[in-house]
Amino acid sequence: MPDEDDWDSRHRAPGSTPRVIVIGAGIAGLSTGCYAQMSGMRTRIFEKHVLPGGCCTAWSRDGYLFDYCIEWLIGTAAGNDANQVWRELGALDGKTVRNFELFNKVVDEGGRSVTFWNDPARLEEHLLRVSPADARLIRSFCRDLRRFTEIELYPFLTAPALRTVRERAATLRTVLPAFRLFWRTAATPMHRFADRFEDPLLRRAFRNIFFQDPEGFPLLPYLFNMASAYHGNAGFPQGGSLGLARSVEERYTGLGGTVTYRARTEKVLVDNGRAIGIELRNGRRYYAEHIVSACDGHTTIYELLGGRYTGARVDKLYTDLLERPGTLFPAVVSAFVGVQGGLPTEDAHSTTYLLPPAAAAELPGALQSSLVVQLRSRYSDGFAPPGKSVVHCTYFSDYTYWKELRHSDRKAYRARKREVAAFVRRFLERLWPGTAERIDLVDVASPATTRRYTGNHNGSILAWKAFSDADDVSADLVGKDRMRLPGLSGFSMAGQWVGMGGLIRAASTGRFATQYLCEELGLPFRAWESGGTTPWHPGRLGQLPQLDRWSSREGTGA
Structure with missing residues (x-):
């Protein structure tokens, strides 16, 4: 042998x-x-x-799990190539999947909000209530979303250079009938589309469907991912x-x-x-x-x-x-908050809060004037001890700021992270009065943390x-x-x-x-x-x- x-x-x-x-x-x-x-x-x-x-x-940390x-x-849904890959890798074995009815919610400084429901009909009805003056653009977006819900295109099984004539033909059968839709939505930058709204909230909210504005994305990935979520194919695995x-x-x-x-x-x-x-x-x-x-x-x-x-x-x-x-996906500051007791059941699982300039300036290294708040205890069991909850607050941040700070002045680096923790405490207290006294801990990870533990260049989680x-x-x-x-x-x-x-x-x-x-x-x-x-x-x-x-x-x- x-x-x-x-x-x-x-x-x-x-x-x-x-x-x-x-x-x-x-x-x-x-x-x-x-x-x-x-x-x-x-x-x-x-x-x-x-x-x-x-x-x-x-x-x-102290019985909490920070995901x-x-x-x-x-x-996460059966019947497509992406799911087949996960099944082959055992990634979803024995697990339940949590699906949400909305993709994200955006709230401005004055409390006005937009909820991006995955269901095109529900989304259209909601957006028309928010801004009747933008009916034409709203109906256009929701019409495209409906068309994306009818398309399944997940080319994740065969390496491009090895695809057979039959596989290429199958892809063409999917792409050709929707070619103009793909072309138009791939060629239309989201920021240009969003700027056409009369309502100032919608102009900002559409940019933040993906929690914060990735800058440079066209309409296509927003429509594709929301359509996937509508079908339960963009869920959260246990x-x-x-x-x-x-x-x-x-x-x-x-x-x-x-x-x-x-x-x-x-x-x-x-x-x-x-x-x-x-x-x-x-x-x-x-x-x-x-x-x-x-x-x-x-x-x-x-x-x-x-x-x-x-x-x-x-x-x-x-x-x-x-x-x-604009070539690398931005790095992120994460603040995980362990909270005694529950969180408001009426709040969305994920919300982007648009911040006034003065508040945004208090967030070290922030690239955008917003803070994402996710109620992670709703995503899966086991993220918090019994009777407690986890909140995850994030914002896009400048890797160089954190790298140089950590390299040149470790004491100042830790102080800036404490500033993030203090900001989050104050923010959650204003959002949910009485929360500050229930907070067990705030755990902050910077882009420098990502670089240290994963080696990813500039702390970019998603690379190119x-x-x-x-x-x-x-x-x-x-x-x-x-x-x-x-x-x-x-x-x-x-x-x-x-x-x-x-x-x-x-x-x-x-x-x-x-x-x-x-x-x-x-x-x-x-x-x-x-x-x-x-x-x-x-x-x-x-x-x-x-x-x-x-x-x-x-x-x-x-």
Whole structure:
């Protein structure tokens, strides 16, 4: 029998199956491992952190669970390709899904509000009450939303370069009848559409359907995601972000894979233009026939590979677009609030509050004049101890502000985080009088926190911004370059720095990378649903890190 435990050997044992090393146990890395295992390869994942998931994570504080990532998950309803990917990865096994009737609510400084119901008819009726003068635009938006509810287009199963004639024809049958709709809504920037409203609240509210204004998005993603939510296909899975990651990790290890935590990769070993292994920070070397990097793109290209393998597309992304304003999805400040007792049942699960300039100026590093308040206890069980609740407050923020502050003056850095905590306390007290005295703790995570724990460049959770100049370049990396780098064989990249932001896109890049690798190795690509039925419970999250011990007392997070 060939030796299957040969990761420290440059040469694979005769008769053994191909070895694949994956760098990073985020959703893309775990997905790559799952599909490679299903397709007959042997894999090992090396992760620098103590948890799977990357940004799809959570942490614990005094019995509260602070869920960091998922706000909605495409693919929670049966019968579409996105859901098939999650079923194959075991992500939804044994879980219930919470669906909400509204996508988000927006409230202005004077208390006027707009509720973005997922149901087009209900939304239209509500918006017409808010501003009868804007009837034409309102009906136009809701008419488009109705059309999107009739379209299912989730191209997440087959890598672009490997799609068959039949698959391409099926896509055309979906796209062609709605081509003008796709073209028009993709070519119309939301800010330009919103500026046409007479009502000043609607002009601002439409920009914030996605909680805050991502700036530069056209109408299409708003309509697509609201239509998905209408069908229950953009829900919140039980267990939340870390629960999703743990389920995929369980699926991976059940397929025979191994995750090594606290294992930071320092370099990819290359011999004669071929990746042959990795070297960890502790000096240990591991070898494989193929290496997949599913971590931060800039780190991969310029640190792990020393910047030796680039080309026109890689240079375009990482020397031209990376620091260009509006190319990366903004970083976020998160303030988790643990509250004794319940929260107002009449309030929406998610609300964007538009702030007056003076109030917005009190939020350190804020990029926009708004604060998002989400009642996370309504999303899933287990996020708060019995009889208590969790509120998650967020705002887009400048990564450089936090990075430089933390680097130059750690005391001032912690002081700014206490300012965030104090602002949130005051805000929630004004919103719900009597709340301040019920607050157990406020835990603040800055963009610098995201960078420290995940390695994501500039603390950007979603990497490249969709519909930016990076979108087409990234698509070519996946379709034309097959997720490879020029001049380097035996190496692939997966994740959001290749396939754009969003968890289903991250998961699909693992599928695509494996499909390309199977074609190269002459192996059949195989995938099947996990079929797990064990009911989910919070105990399956495992031991949770406390991040920085000092912070729970100061209420400033990691």
